[in-house]
Amino acid sequence: MSELTLTVMRLGFLAVLWLFVIVAVQVIRSDLFGTRVTQRGARRDGGRPPAARPTREAPPQQRGGAAGRQRRGAPTRLVVAEGTLAGTTVALQGQTITLGRAHDSTIVLDDDYASSKHARIYPDRDGQWIVEDLGSTNGTYLDRTRLTTPTPIPLGAPIRIGKTVIELRK
C-alpha cells in the first residue's frame, strides 16, 4: 500500500473520530440552551398560573353503589402532578403511602410547607383509598378543602401539600 494512501487514511480516521465527537457534542447542545431548572425554594413570580384546574365537587359517596364498578374504577397509581417532585409515580398495591419530609416516608416531600410526617394515604377494608392528615402544620387539602378527618380520595382529585399536588390515577 502506498505511503500516500496510508497517510490519507490516518488523517481521515482522525478527522472522522473528531467529527463523531463534535456531532455528539451538538446533540447535547440543548443541555446548555433551553433547560428548565426546578429548584427547592424557587420563587414563582406569577410566571405560571397557579394550577387553574376546574375544581369539581366529586362526592365520595359515589363509591357506595356497585362493588364491580368500584373495582374497575380503582386507581392503580399515585402521581405527583406539581411541585419539585412532579412526574414521580408510585404504584398503588395496597400498601400505606406516607408523605412528608422525613426520610423514611414513601414520598419524601421537598416542600417548605410540608411537615416531617405530613399525611398518609391508605386503603380501607373495601379498597377505597383514604387520605389522612397526620397533624401537619400547614394542612393537607383535598381540592380546596382542608382535611380534618380521614377522607376518601376521588379519582383524579388533587391533594395539595404546600406546593405539591398529588393525584390518584387509573
Place this chain on the structure above:
Amino acid sequence: MSSTHTTHTAHTSTIGSIGTPSRRNTELALLVFAVVIPVFAYANVGLAINDSVPPGLLSYGLGLGLLAGVGHLVVRKFAPYADPLLLPLATLMNGLGLVVIWRLDQSPRLQQRAEDLFGAFSPDAPKQLMYSALGIAFFAVILIVLKDHRILQRYTYISMVVALVLLVAPVFFPAVNGAKIWISIGGFTIQPGEFAKIIIAIFFSGYLMVKRDALALASRRFMGLYLPRGRDLGPIITVWAMSLLILVFETDLGTSLLFFGMFVVVLYVATERTSWIVFGLLMSAVGAVGVASFEPHVQSRVAAWLHPFSDKVIAQTGSDQVAQSLMAFGSGGVLGTGLGQGNSDLIGFAANSDFIFATFGEELGLAGVMAVLLIYGLIVERGIRTALAARDPFGKLLAVGLSSAFAIQVFVVGGGVMGLIPLSGMTMPFVAYGGSSVIANWALIGILIRISDTARRPAPTPATNPDAEMTQVVRP
C-alpha cells in the same frame, strides 16, 4: 418561569430539557456512525499490515452492527426516553477496542511471545467479540428486568454484603502476575472487582441517601471547614480501612483507589460538604504512604513510576512496560504513526489489556488520544447529567456513583500508562481486552440508561376526572 430571584440552590434541584424528550432517531444515526468508524479503522489496519482489506471485514462489521442494533431496539422498547448518547459512545469505544485488539493479534512479536510462554498463540479479538455480545446481552437483560432503578434501593445492605464477598473472594485464589484480583470457577476466570464497583455504588447511594442529613448537619465549623462528629466518621473510616485491606492483601492499587474515591465523591455529593473531600484526600494520602512503606509490590510500582528508564528499576521489577508505554506515547507525536504502523507491541505482556491505551497513543497520536478521552468524558458527563435530571435522591446518587467510578477508572488507567501516577492493574473501560470488564461496563451503562429514562420521561399531564365529569353538580 423566571428564577432569577433565586439566591440559593439546593441539592434537590432537577434540570430538565424543554425539547422533545425521546431522541431515539438521533441515537440510531449516531449508532450507525459509531459502527462505521471502527469498520473504517479495521480496514485501515488491514491495509497497513497486510496490504489488503482484511477478509473478516464484512463479518466484523455485521457483528458489531448487530450488537448495536440489538442494543438500540432494546432501548427503544424498554427505555424510550433514555439519553441518546450513552449507547453510541459505548458502542464506539467497544468497536475501537476490538480493532486495536485485533491489530495487536497481528503482531509477530506478541504471537512469538505467546508461543514461547504458552506453546500456542490464540487471537484475542474473537473472544473479545464474544464478550461484547455477552455484555450487550447483559445490558438488554438489565433494561428488560429492571423496570425502575428505585427497586435497587431495597437491596442496600444486601449489596454491601455481596460487594464485600466479591472483594474478599480473590484473597483465596492464587495471585496472577502479582495481583490477587481474579477468581476462577470451573475454568472461567472472573475479575470480581469490576462487578463489585457497580454493586457497591448501589450500597453507597442507598446508605448515604438515608444518612446524609446526619453527616451534613451535625458538624462544627472550624477554620472554614465543617468538622463532622466523631461517630459520623465511622462509615468513611470503615471504607478507608477496607480499601487499605484490599491494597495490602490483594496488592491491587487500582481497585482500592476506585472504591475509596467513589465513596468520597458520593459522600460529597450527598452532603455538599467540602470538608469530606479534604478528609478523603488526607486519608488516602496517609493510607498510600503508610502501605507503600512496607508493601514491596506497591514499592516496585512507585519505583517504576518515578524512574521508568532506570536500568536498576527495570531489572528489579522485571519489566520495562512503563518505559515502553512512555516511548509509545512519545513516538506517536501529534498525529500518530497510523493504525497498524506503530511498535507498541514491544510492551509485551498486557499490551492489549492494561496497556492498550499506549497503542492508541502511538498509532493515533495526541489527536486520537484526546478524542478518546473526550468520548470517555462525554460518557461521564451524560452520567452526571442524568444525576442532575433524576427526581429521586437515590437515583441521583447512584448515577453520580457509577459515573464517578467510570471516571476514576479511566483516570487511574490512563494516568498509569502515561506515567502521571503509579501504574495499577485496571482495565480501560470497553477498549481493554477482558470479559469481566466489558460485561460489567455494559451493565453500568445499562443502569445509567435506566435512570436517565426515568429522569427524562415527561411529567404526565393532569388528567381530567371522568367520574367527576358524570356527577357534576350544577349550581343555580
